[in-house]
Amino acid sequence: xxxxxxxxxxxxxxxxxxxxxxxxxxxxxxxxxxxxxxxxxxxxxxxxxxxxxxxxxxxxxxxxxxxxxxxxxxxxxxxxxxxx
Amino acid sequence: xxxxxxxxxxxxxxxxxxxxxxxxxxxxxxxxxxxxxxxxxxxxxxxxxxxxxxxxxxxxxxxxxxxxxxxxxxxxxxxxxxxxxxxxxxxxxxxxxxxxxxxxxxxxxxxxxxxxxxxxxxxxxxxxxxxxxxxxxxxxxxxxxxxxxxxxxxxxxxxxxxxxxxxxxxxxxxxxxxxxxxxxxxxxxxxxxxxxxxxxxxxxxxxxxxxxxxxxxxxxxxxxxxxxxxxxxxxxxxxxxxxxxxxxxxxxxxxxxxxxxxxxxxxxxxxxxxxxxxxxxxxxxxxxxxxxxxxxxxxxxxxxxxxxxxxxxxxxxxxxxxxxxxxxxxxxxxxxxxxxxxxxxxxxxxxxxxxxxxxxxxxxxxxxxxxxxxxxxxxxxxxxxxxxxxxxxxxxxxxxxxxxxxxxxxxxxxxxxxxxxxxxxxxxxxxxxxxxxxxxxxxxxxxxxxxxxxxxxxxxxxxxxxxxxxxxxxxxxxxxxxxxxxxxxxxxxxxxxxxxxxxxxxxxxxxxxxxxxxxxxxxxxxxxxxxxxxxxxxxxxxxxxxxxxxxxxxxxxxxxxxxxxxxxxxxxxxxxxxxxxxxxxxxxxxxxxxxxxxxxxxxxxxxxxxxxxxxxxxxxxxxxxxxxxxxxxxxxxxxxxxxxxxxxxxxxxxxxxxxxxxxxxxxxxxxxxxxxxxxxxxxxxxxxxxxx
Numbered sequence: 214x215x216x217x218x219x220x221x222x223x224x225x226x227x228x229x230x231x232x233x234x235x236x237x238x239x240x241x242x243x244x245x246x247x248x249x250x251x252x253x254x255x256x257x258x259x260x261x262x263x264x265x266x267x268x269x270x271x272x273x274x275x276x277x278x279x280x281x282x283x284x285x286x287x288x289x290x291x292x293x294x295x296x297x
Numbered sequence: 298x299x300x301x302x303x304x305x306x307x308x309x310x311x312x313x314x315x316x317x318x319x320x321x322x323x324x325x326x327x328x329x330x331x332x333x334x335x336x337x338x339x340x341x342x343x344x345x346x347x348x349x350x351x352x353x354x355x356x357x358x359x360x361x362x363x364x365x366x367x368x369x370x371x372x373x374x375x376x377x378x379x380x381x382x383x384x385x386x387x388x389x390x391x392x393x394x395x396x397x398x399x400x401x402x403x404x405x406x407x408x409x410x411x412x413x414x415x416x417x418x419x420x421x422x423x424x425x426x427x428x429x430x431x432x433x434x435x436x437x438x439x440x441x442x443x444x445x446x447x448x449x450x451x452x453x454x455x456x457x458x459x460x461x462x463x464x465x466x467x468x469x470x471x472x473x474x475x476x477x478x479x480x481x482x483x484x485x486x487x488x489x490x491x492x493x494x495x496x497x498x499x500x501x502x503x504x505x506x507x508x509x510x511x512x513x514x515x516x517x518x519x520x521x522x523x524x525x526x527x528x529x530x531x532x533x534x535x536x537x538x539x540x541x542x543x544x545x546x547x548x549x550x551x552x553x554x555x556x557x558x559x560x561x562x563x564x565x566x567x568x569x570x571x572x573x574x575x576x577x578x579x580x581x582x583x584x585x586x587x588x589x590x591x592x593x594x595x596x597x598x599x600x601x602x603x604x605x606x607x608x609x610x611x612x613x614x615x616x617x618x619x620x621x622x623x624x625x626x627x628x629x630x631x632x633x634x635x636x637x638x639x640x641x642x643x644x645x646x647x648x649x650x651x652x653x654x655x656x657x658x659x660x661x662x663x664x665x666x667x668x669x670x671x672x673x674x675x676x677x678x679x680x681x682x683x684x685x686x687x688x689x690x691x692x693x694x695x696x697x698x699x700x701x702x703x704x705x706x707x708x709x710x711x712x713x714x715x716x717x718x719x720x721x722x723x724x725x726x727x728x729x730x731x732x733x734x735x736x737x738x739x740x741x742x743x744x745x746x747x748x749x750x751x752x753x754x755x756x757x758x759x760x761x762x763x764x765x766x767x768x769x770x771x772x773x774x775x776x777x778x779x780x781x782x783x784x785x786x787x788x789x790x791x792x793x794x795x796x797x798x799x800x801x802x803x804x805x806x807x808x809x810x811x812x813x814x815x816x817x818x819x820x821x822x823x824x825x826x827x828x829x830x831x832x833x834x835x836x837x838x839x840x841x842x843x844x845x846x847x848x849x850x851x852x853x854x855x856x857x858x859x860x861x862x863x864x865x866x867x868x869x870x871x872x873x874x875x876x877x878x879x880x881x882x883x884x885x886x887x888x889x890x891x892x893x894x895x896x897x898x899x900x901x902x903x904x905x906x907x908x909x910x911x912x913x914x915x916x917x918x919x920x921x922x923x924x925x926x927x928x929x930x931x932x933x934x935x936x937x938x939x940x941x942x943x944x945x946x947x948x949x950x951x952x953x954x955x956x957x958x959x960x961x962x963x964x965x966x967x968x969x970x971x972x973x974x975x976x977x978x979x980x981x982x983x984x985x986x987x988x989x
Contacts, residue, residue, distance in 0.1 A: 243805075244552065246382050246384070247805035248552075249381065249382045249555060250378065250379075250382060250805070250807055251807070252556070252559035252563065253378040253379040253416055253417075253559070254378060254807070255412065255413055255416070257559065257560045258560075260563075265585055266585070266588055266589070266592055267594070268592060268597075268691055268692055268695060269592060269593065269594045269595075269597040269598060269692055270692075270695035270696070271695065272694070272695045272698065273691065273694055273695075273806065273808070275592075275691070275810055279412050279413050280409065280410050280412060280413065281809060281811075282809065282810040282811075283807055283809055284691050284806075284807070284808040284809075284810055285806070285807060286694070286698065286806050289805050289806070
């Protein structure tokens, strides 16, 4: 199995990132097609993600991931843990 | 997406391509949104709808080009991020690669987004070594000062790489040269994605048992065996291979294997891209500023509403003159046509049927439908190409999420404003079948271009006149309010469906907000106008002409002293009155099933007891006629409500059936708006007669 990093820094759900904040992905608790879809756009442990916007109604939020801007809902991001 | 000849002709995952003496078959693949369709169009010269947001091309289109006396067939496969998730597009793409065995796979990439695009490139390279990487949108990259080192990329990947801007003709010529060269090329040393040792060892032990297959195919077969996405019949593989696979699967679940593969692909892309692309995205800052305005908390909705207003106003005003011009043109041809038929020896009743029935309805539909569609859809396409549409989905997603549906429904809804049938086809961009159905079933709650004339006429006659100080802008605003109402109804019905007939959890939602791109305005306009014109004319011929015959027969065939039309109005009158309307109006809606544009002319025909569709000279005339027949503003309200909420037109119904492939859902698509419309009208009628 791939070695997992034991980090002592606290991880927070990705949806708590505010605009401009950068987080490094540590754990993705999602399953199924969304997990795979996220992996395909490059969201894996170690990926740096920057929150770049919030939709006018508060959800979804936009994130810059490996050069592209992807909008993700809070419900889904809650399961992605990042380290600030 | 729209109803283009291509989308109608080729269903999702259709059979093998026409060969017609094609020497080579090329697969065109790539992430969504990389300009793949532009490349396809440029190579084949075919008219195909393109757009700047994920999920545009959903069917497989086929075309060909000639070079040096040879014919190259191209299959434009749906854009996908990967080959191994289970959406329809990915399956179509994967199946094509595996079953049709193209001579070359051209993978189109966005120069501004190479790292992510490489994921698909690497996956494709695992299936077939015959790959040409086409890095597109170099002009956009240049603006952002991104200069990918393509020779380095080619070196690392081991497959030919070419950089182009698909809009430049000379680049397309370079591309055809590169394709011709790549096909002739021998295999060579291509990049192999390396997986964690434990996986690699198992792969080795499996491929060892498959000596008859070429190394490439064996490795791919082994990978698919381990991650569970393969289609190979396990019984066809040697038992030693199966045993190695089973041992592995004892240790690792399919999702763990899937993770291993996915992460290795990402790391591989990372290492390949290192030093190939130097600069970070400089224009990103400018775009983020633009997005702050277009998707900002305060500015997003007002801008969307203003844009909606602008689009409607331009469509309505712009269509006025062409419509009346076409109308006079067709009318002037009526008399000569009549005389010609008589001279040819046609009996009078047949001539009348053909000219006053079929021809008149046909010309009405074309005159009324063609100009607005030829204006609305090109504008819509421009918004797509610029990249604004995903922002609409982004802004509205929360509303749709609350109704347990998908934000992309906002976009299919927008298309429905142009044409409900086009909106229904556009629902293919929604992945989840449940949410796709909801979008399909609710699409006809928003009024299409065909219903605008009626809505505008009602507004002008009974509410805000075009001559009043409020003027045409006021009329457009009133129309916009009606539209907003229909959007609210759509949301409400979607929510209702999610709780009853189409229960389920909301699916996950990833939406890419692509960089804004300058659209190639002229080609977009020309392509869109041509597509629309063909569609309207085809529909007019197929649907309006027969409808015209039927209407004429009903209005002229007599039974027991009055025409069938009059009998029917009498029959429908009680129900009509209950709904705040009358028999004539209701019959007009029913006979307007083939084409919504004919509702007002049929109404006039009924009130005037004419034997044929009658045009109104001016709205004042029409107003006089209507009020003389008992119309009040309440009647107008009910008519507006029913126009918004009644059965979809015949073209839309056929499309719904084709897309859902189910009589059950098609029936619901018919009944849902009808029942709700009837209830709404009865409610309004009831309340108004109570208070007034």
